[in-house]
Amino acid sequence: xxxxxxxxxxxxxxxxxxxxxxxxxxxxxxxxxxxxxxxxxxxxxxxxxxxxxxxxxxxxxxxxxxxxxxxxxxxxxxxxxxxxxxxxxxxxxxxxxxxxxxxxxxxxxxxxxxxxxxxxxxxxxxxxxxxxxxxxxxxxxxxxxxxxxxxxxxxxxxxxxxxxxxxxxxxxxxxxxxxxxxxxxxxxxxxxxxxxxxxxxxxxxxxxxxxxxxxxxxxxxxxxxxxxxxxxxxxxxxxxxxxxxxxxxxxxxxxxxxxxxxxxxxxxxxxxxxxxxxxxxxxxxxxxxxxxxxxxxxxxxxxxxxxxxxxxxxxxxxxxxxxxxxxxxxxxxxxxxxxxxxxxxxxxxxxxxxxxxxxxxxxxxxxxxxxxxxxxxxxxxxxxxxxxxxxxx
Numbered sequence: 301x302x303x304x305x306x307x308x309x310x311x312x313x314x315x316x317x318x319x320x321x322x323x324x325x326x327x328x329x330x331x332x333x334x335x336x337x338x339x340x341x342x343x344x345x346x347x348x349x350x351x352x353x354x355x356x357x358x359x360x361x362x363x364x365x366x367x368x369x370x371x372x373x374x375x376x377x378x379x380x381x382x383x384x385x386x387x388x389x390x391x392x393x394x395x396x397x398x399x400x401x402x403x404x405x406x407x408x409x410x411x412x413x414x415x416x417x418x419x420x421x422x423x424x425x426x427x428x429x430x431x432x433x434x435x436x437x438x439x440x441x442x443x444x445x446x447x448x449x450x451x452x453x454x455x456x457x458x459x460x461x462x463x464x465x466x467x468x469x470x471x472x473x474x475x476x477x478x479x480x481x482x483x484x485x486x487x488x489x490x491x492x493x494x495x496x497x498x499x500x501x502x503x504x505x506x507x508x509x510x511x512x513x514x515x516x517x518x519x520x521x522x523x524x525x526x527x528x529x530x531x532x533x534x535x536x537x538x539x540x541x542x543x544x545x546x547x548x549x550x551x552x553x554x555x556x557x558x559x560x561x562x563x564x565x566x567x568x569x570x571x572x573x574x575x576x577x578x579x580x581x582x583x584x585x586x587x588x589x590x591x592x593x594x595x596x597x598x599x600x601x602x603x604x605x606x607x608x609x610x611x612x613x614x615x616x617x618x619x620x621x622x623x624x625x626x627x628x629x630x631x632x633x634x635x636x637x638x639x640x641x642x643x644x645x646x647x648x649x650x651x652x653x654x655x656x657x658x659x660x661x662x663x664x665x666x667x668x669x670x671x672x673x674x675x676x677x678x679x680x681x682x683x684x685x686x687x688x689x690x691x692x693x
Contacts, residue, residue, distance in 0.1 A: 355682035360567030361669035367392040367591025395558040399646025402587040407630020435493030458492035482549040505623015509584035516583025541593040547578035561650015591664035602659035638692035663690035
């Protein structure tokens with residue numbers, strides 16, 4: 301949807317649904333209403349476009365998109381292009397890799413299994429998934445499912461970059477053999493656990509993609525399905541998210557409409573990494589989606605369509621203690637000008653994303669870029685402006 305489209309949609313919808321005076325009267329009334337709505341909506345839409353443009357420029361991205369949802373009403377804006385030379389303006393229908401927003405979906409499926417009486421959040425991981433977690437100083441009998449969901453297990457991140465181990469990051473992300481022979485989840489887990497425990501379970505907090513890889517394996521064991529199918533049947537089909545999927549090993553292409561993903565330095569894209577092997581991210585960050593679908597998911601989750609009210613409250617319940625003060629069970633807490641909202645951010649090769657909401661309204665923001673050098677202060681402010689306008693305006 302391009303700038304101006306939300307106002308046109310609203311006035312046409314109003315005519316067809318509430319002004320039932322016959323074709324001629326409807327046409328006349330529609331013309332007048334559309335003129336008024338278009339005039340009043342244009343400044344607001346122009347301001348939203350300016351905010352998105354500022355975010356794209358600050359991040360040095362080829363393209364940026366924002367999708368807003370208020371109940372069932374959805375609007376999208378795009379800035380820049382989906383590809384350097386051949387792309388078009390992105391919008392709410394454009395697919396992109398969501399990165400760590402995937403964790404919200406894995407957590408949702410696991411909590412559904414808790415609701416069904418098939419899993420205890422405080423069960424040791426060795427009890428429910430024996431033999432998977434092993435490494436120096438790591439006791440799988442002391443690590444619970446809840447610890448993994450909250451990033452309080454003490455298991456290091458296999459990608460390394462969260463803890464500042466950039467050599468580990470480079471070794472894994474630039475490993476050419478994984479682009480030919482995709483790594484198994486167990487291989488990814490072993491990369492993380494092999495570095496030993498960071499702290500005793502529950503005694504600290506450190507973001508760990510390894511932990512969510514373990515949780516993805518747990519979903520597969522308990523459901524008897526691969527993670528892709530479990531997420532599709534339990535979340536995507538129930539909410540109505542036709543553009544979203546978790547890629548299979550070797551499924552590198554993004555079906556159109558989709559945005560290419562780039563690495564950049566100082567606003568100059570130097571590598572197109574759209575076709576990166578998705579299983580390197582897996583349960584921790586492999587999902588592909590759109591702004592329209594992601595905002596629908598958050599509204600459905602917060603309205604109680606996917607998990608029970610008791611477990612939804614626990615998803616939002618931030619665990620006390622050091623480390624990650626704003627992380628619950630698969631959800632992150634954010635502060636806005638009008639209060640707290642929940643959702644998740646994501647960063648993956650070529651994409652940086654965020655989706656947050658309050659239950660009625662939601663906003664999803666994405667750029668087709670992993671900035672190596674960017675104006676981080678300006679980017680953070682521009683992102684805050686987009687969120688505040690969508691949720692507090």
